[in-house]
Amino acid sequence: MNFDMNKVWSRAIELVRDNFQLLVVIAGIFLLLPTLAAYLLIPDLQVFMDPAADPEVISAQLQDKLGPLLGIGIVAMIFQFAGYGAMIALMGHSRPTVGEALKSGLRVVPSTFGVLAIFLLAYVLAAIVISVPVGIIASLSGLASLAFLAVLVVLAMVIFLLARMSMSLPVLVLEQTLNPIKAVSRSFRLTGPKKWAIMLFWGVLFGAYMVVAVLLTSIFGLIAALAGDSTVAMLILGFTNGLLGMGIGMLVSGLAVAMHGQLAGPSEAELKSTFE
Template sequence: MNFDMGRAWNHAVELIKGSFKLQLVIAGLFILVPSAIAFLIAPEIIVPPENPGSTDIFAPTPEAELGTSLLGFVLSIVQMIGLIAILALMARSRPTVGESLGIALRSLPTLIGVVLLIVIGAIIIAIPFALVFGAGMMGLGSAGGFGSLGVTAIIIAIAALVFFFYIYTRLSMIMPVVVLGGERNVLSTIKDSWRLTGPVAWRLLGFYVLLFIAAIVISFPLGLLIGGASAIGGEAGGAVFAAMLVNLVVSAVLNIVMMGVLAAVFYQLSGTSAPDIAETFQ
């Protein structure tokens, strides 16, 4: 199997154009509006405080921090439903907004289960790695090899970054497999994503890296805008809110593009052209 980047991008654009207005509506209702409300209630959810460890007497109480955490969790779930619904709109069957939201709600338990399983697996892998890495760094330090210590740390950091992107690539089809493929079994979802991406993993990784760089180029000026607004108007000032709205609109559009890319990659890797794409996994 050969992955064609140009074909995937062109198909993503077509999928986005097919229901862009509806995608914007869902992005507005489930990403933009909830984020704006959360910012008004607890600005630190969107804009982290400059001194999170401050001992100021006006620092938030544990109860307030718990409330902020719960609000952040609810916001994450709402946004996740929106992203799933946006992806569902790109199904071959061309569902309505109501149908796409129904698909999102049915897909949500499976995707939450997948996330929990991946997090548990990551913790299990990370603990022994951290222990070995820490012991190695302490050994180098005690031996006086501080120069080689820094070089080793850089090499390990680069290797870890490559490993992270590779694993992300192999698991990137999880959401399309669930939403567009109709899979509801957590383990089967991970296995299907791993199988689809296996033959083209490195080429697909290069495609994602290019898109990631493009997203950074677009988002960087917005970060500067928010930082400047925060310096002028304070953390919760009107200037920051206006800057955040601009950032959220751009983020919503970028999320739509991301869903279009995932859908296009899924269709290409699965070789799906028929309306009933669930047959791919039967």
């Protein structure tokens, strides 16, 4: 198995560029519109996404809006999973039509929720294994800094799990399996030989995304605040975050397809076409 960061990036940009018009339509429907709808249906949504917000205010708001948040969140996730699946299918080796890509995206939504459940279970178990011993040692030794160290270790574990499971959705879509356990196992096998390089790759991209997201949120949050009218402000914030989600979604889908192509090698169909 081969993994070349530069080639993955170049191939992803090429895939996105070649399919840009269709990707914009899919990302607009499945990523932009749900984000915009969430901001309009829950006017206080920006409070939950503000890292500088008062935790007590967030807790109070969360209790009041837990039901709507869960409902809208689940619907938004269904749209997002379907959109990511469709974009991966569209850029895959089989070159499907838009209709076929959309069917592939919708087909893998339940399996994607299964992959998410596996990730959450692994995260909870890892957090317990890391946090409990560190918490005991910190309480006995009086070293509060150990708690901060535990947070960093858990964050590193999250990035590690995301890197190792990053091929799960391409496996579901491109290798046409609907079993989430098989998809996760296959992802671990594909990423295993180059796990540290892949972890670094996704970690750097995640860091760059966070910087861009914070900058855009700060700039357009100020513009939204100056707008005065709450509906206009929510439209500005929803549209900004939706456009950011579209761009990230198209890029991540392209990267997933390019990385899967490197790690899994050429498909049977590609090998046949080579010799025809």
